[in-house]
Amino acid sequence: MYIKELAKNTGASIRSLRHYEEVGLLTAGRMPNGYRIYDETAIDTVKKIQLYLNVGLGTAQIKGIMDCPTLKHLDRPLCMEAYVLYQKKLAEVQKQIDLLQAVAYRLQEKLDEFEQKS
Template sequence: MQVGDLAKQSGASIRSLHYYEQMGVLQARRQPNGYREYDEQAIERVRWIRKLLGLGLSLEDIRLLAPCFERNEAGEPLCSAAVAKYQRKLAEIDEQMRELQELRERIQRYLKTASPQEKEMYL
């Protein structure tokens, strides 16, 4: 299938598909006319890439962990590198949540001490 068809079926933009290929997480064959040609598995691969991006992994992470995820799709457990990456991502998220909670509390304290005019200015 050509890139436009893959874009429609996977929900990704053509530009994203070209970028995924450039980053080494998606492969295409070149036809004699230079057009990219993708196999049917490319649809699921792009959906998988987008899902992992949605989980906060980078394309570099995905490229490095691809062999682990491919084994997992075959029903095998995630490799230790993938598990470690997910654990680090969870730790990052926990830290971001802690920082946001602290910011929220500081803003609440400020609003409690602000004058009525200041409060109105921020609402």
């Protein structure tokens, strides 16, 4: 299938598909005219990439776990590398949440000060 068809079948933009290929997450054959051509497995590959992007992983991180087998009905990988990566990502997200909560608390204090002076 052509890149346009792959984009339609996965909901990914053509630009994203080209990027996935550029960083080594997706492979395409080439027609004699230079057009990219994908086989049916590309749909599952792109959906796997989207799954990982949706949990906050970057393409470099995804590249390290692309070969992990997955449970399709659960949309999750079955390798220890992915488990460890998920743990690290969760810790990063929790740090960000803690930081944002501290900022929100300070902002609320400042708003309270404004309201008390009015």
